[in-house]
Amino acid sequence: MQAESVIAEPTPSRPKRRDPFEAPDVSGNLRRSSVRGASFMSFSRIAGIGLRFLSTGILARLVTQDSFGLITMTAVISGFLTIFTDVGLTQATIQREQINHRQISTLFWINVALGLLLAAIFAASAPLVAQFYHRSELLTIIPILALSFVFGSLGLQHTALLTRNQRYPLLAGVEVFSSLAGVVVAVWMAKQGGKEMGYWPLVALAVVPAFAKSAAAWIALRWVPSLPSRGNGVKSMVKFGGDVLGFNIMNYFSRQADTMLISKYCGAIPGTFYDKAYNLLLMPVGQINGPLGSVSIPALSRLQKEPDRFRRYFLNSIQLVCSLSLPVISAITLFADEVVRVWLGESWAASATLFRLLAAAALIGGISNPAGWVLISLGMTKRYRWLGFANSVVIVTAFVIGLLLGPKEPGQIGSSQGVATAYSVVMILTFIPYWAWALKDTPVKLRSVLVTMLPPAISCLPAAAVAWWMKGLAAAHANPWLWTIAAMASFGIVYAATLLFGFKKLDFFRRIASEFRSR
Template sequence: MGWTLLGSWTGAAVQVATTMVLARLLTPADFGLMAMALTLTVVVTQFRQLGLSQAVVQRPDLTWNQVNSLFWVNTAAGIVLAGVVAVSGFPLAAFYDEPSLVPICAALGAGFVVSGVSVQHGALLNRAMQFRRIALRNATAGLLASATAVVAALLGMGVWSLVIQNVSALLLATVLNWWAVPWRPGRPRRLGDAVPLLRFGAHVSVASLFHTASREGDNVIIGRFLDAGALGLYTRAYSLLMLPLKQLKTPVQAVMVPTLAALQGEPARYRKAYRTAISGLCHAGLPLVVVLAVAADEVILVALGEQWLAAARIFQLLAVASFVQLVSTTTGWIYTSTGRGRPYVVWAVVGGIVTVGGFLVGVRWGVEGVAASYAISQVALFVPGFVLACRNSPVRLSDPFRAMARPAVIAGGVLAVSVVVRSVVAREDSVFLTLAAVVAAALVVWAAAMMVWPSARRELSGLVESVRTRRRGDAKA
């Protein structure tokens, strides 16, 4: 877990530094143009893995012949999807009335060819809980790709700096995956052995497709009905908000999905591990969301610069959705770890329809209306999502709500203190001082709560301890 967090936060630091530099070298329209190109690309990405990385992690009796078969399936999918992305530039250019999307999509398609041959290598690393190697891979690929993007931006390449960053990150990750995993594929044979994994992977892919479509729906609608500048503001606000939260959720998910999958036959331990993970995640994440929302103006000014200040209100509205999603997205852990693909698809379809419907209503009030509709839809879907996910699983419906109770109380205290401190010290000529004061006050309240509330402290430390216990058990086995 330590390596996972170290790698995740190292990557976040690199990303923040890169964002701060690129936001000052590029324009909102550049980022908006890239977001337009990625609207279909991100959706197509769900078929690159075909859900087979999750299938490898979840499968208790995996064979090397199955891994070999899945490798060739992923490779073929990568080649096909590269062509789909390249060709998609023409309809996207017509849809957004942006001819420059044609060459951008052609370049982005190349990334699918190289990334398709690394899916199984990455899945094997995750299945074996090789978190040190995963952390080093992610940090190295992110650092080199970011450096390349900054150099390209300094050379005046505009939106192509972002394209280069995207493709080079995939290429570097592929090279590092093959270097870290000694397994090499053989010729394709006995593909029938992989059918059970393909079936589960298909369910995961469809569910991921609808989740991604709902998540990208806002970008499509803003780009179509507003303009590239508005889309650039929206996507930068969302990316900046999600960056620290992703560093919390991604490593925890990487650990918990294989851990929960291994505990399928022990319902009591499964339930305890899930509840512990939720509590620890919320203790770290909910106060962070609160601080980011309260100091939105200062965060935007420091991270992106004055030309992005209009994104602050968007940032705050999206923070409401992120507050809920920190917990709601863990329903995917339950579906994936228990192999329940069909209900996963059903909920993904329902959630996608509700979310995109909200975007279509919200766009009437501009980009802030879209952000507000996203927050409202995520709050509305929270309870129904857990009702379906907990059915026929070791997790009880009350578990996620009990797990987030203490963290929510502490986050409320952080909110109250942060608002008061900001109202007292906020000055236009001291942005850094205001941000530092709010962060410091929040940290004091959070640390004090952990010191005087033993139950909360145990919840936070329980996540790390449960993962350590799991890894010691694997080592003995």
């Protein structure tokens, strides 16, 4: 739902332009606008995951595992620096009730200045990173990858304004175009040069989407920032962004410390196997949480003064997140061997063991992500920052313990098994305390969240039992893949039947489907 500009047009024959600084009206059917928005964003995420699966599958056969390992080493540093490109200012643009052109222009230039600074820092760090990993190739790779900071910073406020005003068709187009551009260029380079091209297709896969996304966002919004100014009320927005940045920094360390430790003490190849396993588990959860988060945070921000609507909206979002993410992670874990063979090939088969060990961590991390939606939309960013700090300290401590006490057997996965096990254990132990702290003094109660999560969680149990039984039958047949596909289908059927009819959630999803079809 878009708010119309209150500024009169110079000629009555021209249509009114949408004001990018006007908050959308949520007095109408909020569920309908959210479902429509989520449908567009889900399309972009599904397209993105499809392109990523396709490109990874192709590049895994054209590019050496060592080249993937080199990019994994750089990703730990570049991903951390990427946090500072935004410094939470896009969330400030989305959450604030009233904004204006001068404020967002100032935020735009702050983002660009940080992008330039971070590019310079990353490029200058190349010798240190190369020495840390003992790989001279990083001296060449890192300066090129640094360009992505500059390109990415140019479109941050444009995409934030598109999100704030719920212009999801344009956002979806921007996301799909940028992903497609990166995949096309990377695959073309790999096809042209083969393995002799080395790591350059993977470098292109990181740099090209940043440029394409910013260019597409400028074309989609057609907003041109003015020069930065003082005294425009941007200080409070920067403080808001600083708290979000604090959480993101801590969260990043907790998500990347495991890969960094494994790559450092076990080698590039074990680090790559671990990284691929965890990313594949997180990828579907990200495709679910991403679209829902992009529509839920703006909507919840508009409902700050209506606690009952705020609570209902959030619980519905949690129900949708859990109903979609829990079966996906469970199925990927159950069929880990088959997924690895199809997606990456036989040479990556060792990743299947890590899939199973990391499953609980990925699952709990995925369904806990919406806790941040509550704190950001209510402006409780100080607690959001400290929540991230405490959680990260516990998780990184678990990584170190897992590395020291885990199995030391040589091979492709080696000590990474201990890290994966420790990660899942600590996520299970901190699940309830994490949610309890996040929801304290908010309109949402912990008990209602847990009750909402139970039906999809319980529905996975009979589905997994039936699928496991059918999967066991596959080994005794001449065509095991046919039985494996049947087992996958049975998982989905049993899960859906249990959730929709056993827990009587059919009406909920029927309403969601009705709103989707109304588009």
